[in-house]
Every structure is written in C-alpha cells, then in structure tokens.
Amino acid sequence: MNFCITKKNIAFVALFSLYFSTTLFSQEQLKHTPKMYKSSDGKLYMNKSQPMYLWISTSPGNESEKIRLESEKHKKYSNPFYFDTEGYNSIRTPWCVDTTTKQVIYPLEDIIFEVYADSRPPVSKITYDKSKVYYRDKKAYVAGEVVIKISANDELSGVERTLISINKEPFKDFTGEINLKEEKEYFIQYYSVDNVGNIEEIKTQTVVIDLSKPKTYIDVKKDKYENIVSGKTHIEILAEESGSGIEKIFYSIDNEPEKIYSKPIPTSLLSEGEHTIKFRGIDRVGNQEDNNTYEFYVDKTPPLIVEEIIGNKFISNNIEYSSGRSKYKINAMDNKAGIKEIYYSINNGEKKLYTEPFYLEEGKGKITIRAFAIDNVNNESTSGQTSQANSKMYVDLAGPSLIHKFDGPFFSNRDTVFISDKTKITLQGTDKESGMDYIEYSINNETMNRYTEPFSIEDNGLTNIHFIGYDKVGNSNNSNFSFYVDSIAPEIFVRYSVNPIGNKTILDKKMEVYPNHVIVFLSATDDKSGLMNIKYKINNSAQKIYSEPISNLSPGRDYKIEVLATDKLGNMSNKEIEFSVN
Structure with a gap:
C-alpha cells in the first residue's frame, strides 16, 4: 500500500489503542492485544487486522501539536485505513527535498516510509530429547525421564512469547525446557504469540512416560491339561495391552537360539516329551522384559x-x-x-x-x-x-422263532380253528444263532410239560395251548394258540315227498310202501365244524354224492338206500333206509 503526501518536513506517528486482560482461565489462552512493534533493526511492524490513523506535526517532540490527516478524496477509506498487503507496505510522498535548501533533489525520487503488516501467527513445534518416541492414538510414548522443548517461528515480526499448560493448569510462559519424570500421562497444550499480537491456535500433545517393562504370557487355546499339551495344538505368546505396546517378542525353545515371535508355535513340530520355552518382550520405547519360562509336556500318544x-x-x-x-x-x-x-x-x-x-x-x-x-x-x-x-x-438277543402245526384234519372258520381228536399237534422252534434248546407247553393253563413229540386232544371243546421255547443262551420266546376239538359226526335226516300208502312184510321185516311218484330227500347237520358232503348208494349200486332229491324210482320194486354223511374234520355217520314202490 502506498500513500502520497505533498507537504514538506512532515513527521508522522501512527497511534492505536491497546487492550489487555490479565484475567487467567485454566486451559484458556491469555488475552493478547494487537499492537505495533519496532525491531532492533528499525523496522516498523503493524498488526494487519488493526485500523490505522495518520497524524502530522511540525516538531518531533512528543508535546508538539499534532493534527490527524484526513483525505479529501478518499474520506470513506482513510480514517481509519487498513494495510492490504502482508509484509512490506509503504507510505510515500513525491519528491525528495533537500532539508537545507528546501529544493527538490534530482533525479526525482519519492520519499518512502516503510511499514510491515503482519497478520500471520507464529508456528510452534514440540520436540523431545529422546531418540525413540512412539506415537499411537495421538499420544507420544517415551521411556523414562524426558526433556520437552518447544520451538516457534514467525516470518515477520518475530516471536514474542510461547506459553504452555500441563494437565489443564493455567498457561504460563515457556522458558526453555520442561522435565517430565513421573510415569504417567501428561496432557500438554501450547501456543505462541508474535510481536504484533497475532496468536497461534492452541496445539495439544499427550505425552506418556512409560517406565514399565512389557508383560508377555503363554496362551494355549485348546488341547491343554495342566502343563500337558497335545501334538495338534498351537502355543501363542501374547502381550498385555499397556503403555506403548509391544514391539517384538523373542523366544527360544529348549535353549536354541532366540527367534522373533511372529505366529503361533505348532506343537506338531516338537517331539513328544518335556520342553521349555523362554520368552521376553520389548515395547515400542525400548523397555525390555526379563526372560519368562514355560515348561510343558507334548503328549502325542492316544490312550x-x-x-x-x-x-x-x-x-x-x-x-x-x-x-x-x-x-x-x-x-x-x-x-x-x-x-x-x-x-x-x-x-x-x-x-x-x-x-x-x-x-x-x-x-x-x-x-x-x-x-x-x-x-x-x-x-x-x-x-x-x-x-x-x-x-x-x-x-x-432274540429267543427262538416258534410255530405250531396240525397233522391231521383241521380247518379254519373265521378266527376259529377246528381239529379232530385224531389231529396231532406239533410244536416247533428254530434259532439260527445259538440254536434251539427245548420247548415247554401247557394245556388250558395247567402244569407245564416238556415237549417231546406231537400229541392230540381227546376232549371235545375249546382248548388253549401256551408254549415257551428256549435257545442255548437262555433267550426265550412264547406263543399261544387256541382251537376247537370236534369228534362228533353229523346227524342224518331222510324225508319223503308223500306219505306211505301202505305196509308190507318181507322175511319178518316190515316195509313201508310209497306210490311211484315218491321223491326222497336226504340231509344232515353238524353242530360245530359243519357238513362237508352226503354220499349214498341204492341197492348196492355205486356210491354217489348227494346233490339233488332222489326220484324216478321204478314201481313194483323194493329199495335199500345207504347214506354216509361226513363233516369237515372227517367225522362220519351212516344210515340205511328200506321201502317199496308200488
């Protein structure tokens, strides 16, 4: 920025108001007022954000009369005015005049008043006297006592002061360095102010003094019993999460050279028997753990x-x-x-x-x-x-398979089996495994008998057989069955279609006489098993199955009819009839 003034022998003074508050608040920046600053080399620095006013006087003394300059042409922008350029600005008037002769100096040259406008705050940086600093989660970890230094730089007016707050205490001037000794976490806030009052934003850094050795331990996820592990598991060496954290773990098995641990150790690579692992950890700031020892037995032998x-x-x-x-x-x-x-x-x-x-x-x-x-x-x-x-x-596991059989006449009607008194009952058992031993049976829940051979039942009526079969290892099975014994033959009936018309006697045998159109009807009944068939023969002729009434008998003859009735079990009855046809 350039200002031109045409009056001669004019001195100027720029004045501004300073405001400063001395009230301090924890973690809050101090009050820093924008101001002017003249450096040791004579340069004048102004805070670029502040309003500027020009005053003119005919005498250099502080008590002389001063009049504030006003612009006729630019009244709106001259009181106050602002420097527009960061850094070098100028206030000038043409031309240079000899202070003795009051004549313009040739060649012509402007009178220039240099002013440096500064709006940028300083830049501060924290450093440590340790060669090994580990940063994690915006925290700086260091091992042991550490000296903290804060350096600041300002491109124009220069740094006036740097301030620091530790663990939320009020800000105070940083005087050179700070020693941190105690093992704990320190919350550091700091900022710098330049010579014209530009204020840096507060910077923060958490510093953790880590004096503790890391702690590592053995972890076997599965197949572990006391200090015995299988040949199928893996041994892990883990570290507790604390301080700066683990950087490396070293281990040695059975006094072999140390190795850096990177993955679980498979026990399949170890021989069966006793083993020893020595291990230690180093954290990220160099704290070293003493050797740990884990003794264990690898068991690869199944029961x-x-x-x-x-x-x-x-x-x-x-x-x-x-x-x-x-x-x-x-x-x-x-x-x-x-x-x-x-x-x-x-x-x-x-x-x-x-x-x-x-x-x-x-x-x-x-x-x-x-x-x-x-x-x-x-x-x-x-x-x-x-x-x-x-x-x-x-x-x-199973008893014998049991069956019964009937050897002789038998038949079934619905759920009832009918046999005759001549039918033999056979009890059988088979065992394809240990083999059949013996069978016992009882008739109508009477005493059990050892079965030796087929038997029959003489008494008519319903009969129940219960029998048990045993194999060679004592497994048993049982069965029941019932049947009806029928030894009674059918009863035969004869009927005539007409009544007799008379009688006659031949050889002292009285005989009824029927007309020649007589028809003879044969029938039989059986109470239990039922009729199977009726057979007959006339006058010693061939035997026939009765299927229809007997008719067409020749007149003038004597007849003898022999009737045989059989039931379904073979029980038979017979009957003879004699008569004469006229």
Missing part, C-alpha cells in the same frame, strides 16, 4: 483300549454266543494326560458316552463295536477293529 465281554456264553463250532444279558466292558489307559472320556458305537451308529459296562441289547447277530478313548488333551484312539463280537462272538 490304549482294552475290551471284554462279561456274562453268559455258549460256544459251538468255535463261535462264542452271548445273550442280551451279557455286558460289554471297555477299559482305557493313557501314558500321560489321563483319560477324559470313552465313547462307543454299535454297528456304526450314534456315538454314546461310556460310563459302565452295558448290555448288548442294541445289536443282534454279528456286531461291530467301536470304542473311542479320549485323553485330557484330546488325543483319541479308536478300537478301529471289529470287536470279539464279530470274529469270535455272536450276540444272540
């Missing part, structure tokens, strides 16, 4: 399984038969970690937890029992083979 059968057995043809009353016992032994659980499955079925010997009720015949023993670090062994039950043992 040993021993199986046995408890209970009744029957041996035939080198096959050992056992009934459903037999129990299966599983024993397991482990070399180190100890047995945790035993499971078993029958015929590849669902796994079940083994707690005690169990009955072989779920299998039948040749069965496969698999036992699974798990130790306390989850090493698992499987019997992996068909147990004795497959090769030398046959589990017979």
Whole structure:
C-alpha cells in the first residue's frame, strides 16, 4: 500500500489503542492485544487486522501539536485505513527535498516510509530429547525421564512469547525446557504469540512416560491339561495391552537360539516329551522384559483300549454266543494326560458316552463295536477293529422263532380253528444263532410239560395251548394258540315227498310202501365244524354224492338206500333206509 503526501518536513506517528486482560482461565489462552512493534533493526511492524490513523506535526517532540490527516478524496477509506498487503507496505510522498535548501533533489525520487503488516501467527513445534518416541492414538510414548522443548517461528515480526499448560493448569510462559519424570500421562497444550499480537491456535500433545517393562504370557487355546499339551495344538505368546505396546517378542525353545515371535508355535513340530520355552518382550520405547519360562509336556500318544465281554456264553463250532444279558466292558489307559472320556458305537451308529459296562441289547447277530478313548488333551484312539463280537462272538438277543402245526384234519372258520381228536399237534422252534434248546407247553393253563413229540386232544371243546421255547443262551420266546376239538359226526335226516300208502312184510321185516311218484330227500347237520358232503348208494349200486332229491324210482320194486354223511374234520355217520314202490 502506498500513500502520497505533498507537504514538506512532515513527521508522522501512527497511534492505536491497546487492550489487555490479565484475567487467567485454566486451559484458556491469555488475552493478547494487537499492537505495533519496532525491531532492533528499525523496522516498523503493524498488526494487519488493526485500523490505522495518520497524524502530522511540525516538531518531533512528543508535546508538539499534532493534527490527524484526513483525505479529501478518499474520506470513506482513510480514517481509519487498513494495510492490504502482508509484509512490506509503504507510505510515500513525491519528491525528495533537500532539508537545507528546501529544493527538490534530482533525479526525482519519492520519499518512502516503510511499514510491515503482519497478520500471520507464529508456528510452534514440540520436540523431545529422546531418540525413540512412539506415537499411537495421538499420544507420544517415551521411556523414562524426558526433556520437552518447544520451538516457534514467525516470518515477520518475530516471536514474542510461547506459553504452555500441563494437565489443564493455567498457561504460563515457556522458558526453555520442561522435565517430565513421573510415569504417567501428561496432557500438554501450547501456543505462541508474535510481536504484533497475532496468536497461534492452541496445539495439544499427550505425552506418556512409560517406565514399565512389557508383560508377555503363554496362551494355549485348546488341547491343554495342566502343563500337558497335545501334538495338534498351537502355543501363542501374547502381550498385555499397556503403555506403548509391544514391539517384538523373542523366544527360544529348549535353549536354541532366540527367534522373533511372529505366529503361533505348532506343537506338531516338537517331539513328544518335556520342553521349555523362554520368552521376553520389548515395547515400542525400548523397555525390555526379563526372560519368562514355560515348561510343558507334548503328549502325542492316544490312550490304549482294552475290551471284554462279561456274562453268559455258549460256544459251538468255535463261535462264542452271548445273550442280551451279557455286558460289554471297555477299559482305557493313557501314558500321560489321563483319560477324559470313552465313547462307543454299535454297528456304526450314534456315538454314546461310556460310563459302565452295558448290555448288548442294541445289536443282534454279528456286531461291530467301536470304542473311542479320549485323553485330557484330546488325543483319541479308536478300537478301529471289529470287536470279539464279530470274529469270535455272536450276540444272540432274540429267543427262538416258534410255530405250531396240525397233522391231521383241521380247518379254519373265521378266527376259529377246528381239529379232530385224531389231529396231532406239533410244536416247533428254530434259532439260527445259538440254536434251539427245548420247548415247554401247557394245556388250558395247567402244569407245564416238556415237549417231546406231537400229541392230540381227546376232549371235545375249546382248548388253549401256551408254549415257551428256549435257545442255548437262555433267550426265550412264547406263543399261544387256541382251537376247537370236534369228534362228533353229523346227524342224518331222510324225508319223503308223500306219505306211505301202505305196509308190507318181507322175511319178518316190515316195509313201508310209497306210490311211484315218491321223491326222497336226504340231509344232515353238524353242530360245530359243519357238513362237508352226503354220499349214498341204492341197492348196492355205486356210491354217489348227494346233490339233488332222489326220484324216478321204478314201481313194483323194493329199495335199500345207504347214506354216509361226513363233516369237515372227517367225522362220519351212516344210515340205511328200506321201502317199496308200488
């Protein structure tokens, strides 16, 4: 900015008001008033944000009369006026005049008054005397006592002062350096002010003094029991989250050279037996932990399984038969970690937890029992083979299959079986496993008898047979059946279509006489099993099945008819009739 003044021998003074508040508030900036500043090299600096006024006087003394300059042309912008340029500005008048002769100096040259306008605050920066500083989450971590320094720079008027607040205390002048010794977190606020009152915004920095050694520990996620681990797990070395945090973890197994830990250590790479891991951590500011020691045993051996059968057995043809009353016992032994659980499955079925010997009720015949023993670090062994039950043992859980048969006349009507007194009753049992032993039976709930051969029932009426069959290992099965014994033959009836017309006697045998159109009707009844058929023959002729009334008899002849009635069980009755046809 340039101002031109045409009057000679004029001195000017720029004046402005200063305001300053001395009231201090915790964490609040102090009051800093914009002002003018003349540096040691004679340069005049003004705060660019402040209004400017020009005064003129004919004498350099402070007590001389001063008149404020006003612009006739630019009244609106001259009282006050503002510098528009950051840095160098000028107030000038043409031309230079000799102070003695009062004549213009040639060559012509303006009189220039230099003024520097400054609106930019200083820039401050915090530094530490430590070579290793770790920044995380806007916090600076340092190890041990630290000296803090704050440097500030201002491009124009220069830095007047730097102020600092620690842990929310009121701001005070920063005088050179600050020592932080105690292990804790420090909240630092700071800013600088330049010589014309430009104020830097408050900067913050949290500084954490970390004197603590890191803490590392061993973590085994699974397959661990006390200090025993399996060969399928991984050993992790972890660090507690505190202070500056872990930077590196070093470890050594069984006194081998140290390595940097980067991932879980697989125990599959270690031999079975005792091992030792030594490990330590270094945090991000250089604090080092003393060596830790973890001693452990790698157990890769699964348990040993021993199986046995408890209970009744029957041996035939080198096959050992056992009934459903037999129990299966599983024993397991482990070399180190100890047995945790035993499971078993029958015929590849669902796994079940083994707690005690169990009955072989779920299998039948040749069965496969698999036992699974798990130790306390989850090493698992499987019997992996068909147990004795497959090769030398046959589990017979079922009793014999029972049937009965009738040898002789019998037939069924609805739900009732009819037999005769001559029908033989046969009881049979079969057992394809351990084999059939014997059968017992009772008639109408009377005493049980050992069955040895087929038998018959003489008494007519309803009869119930209950019988039990036993196999060689004591399994049993029972059955019941009922039947009706019928030994009574049918009753025969003869009817004539007309009444006799007379009688006659031949050889002392009285005989009825019927007309030649007579018809003979035959019938029979059976109370239980029912009639099967009626047969007849006339005068020693061939026997016929009765199917229709007998008619067309020749007159003048004597007739003898022999009738045979049979029921469905073969019970038979017969009857003879004699008569004469006129």
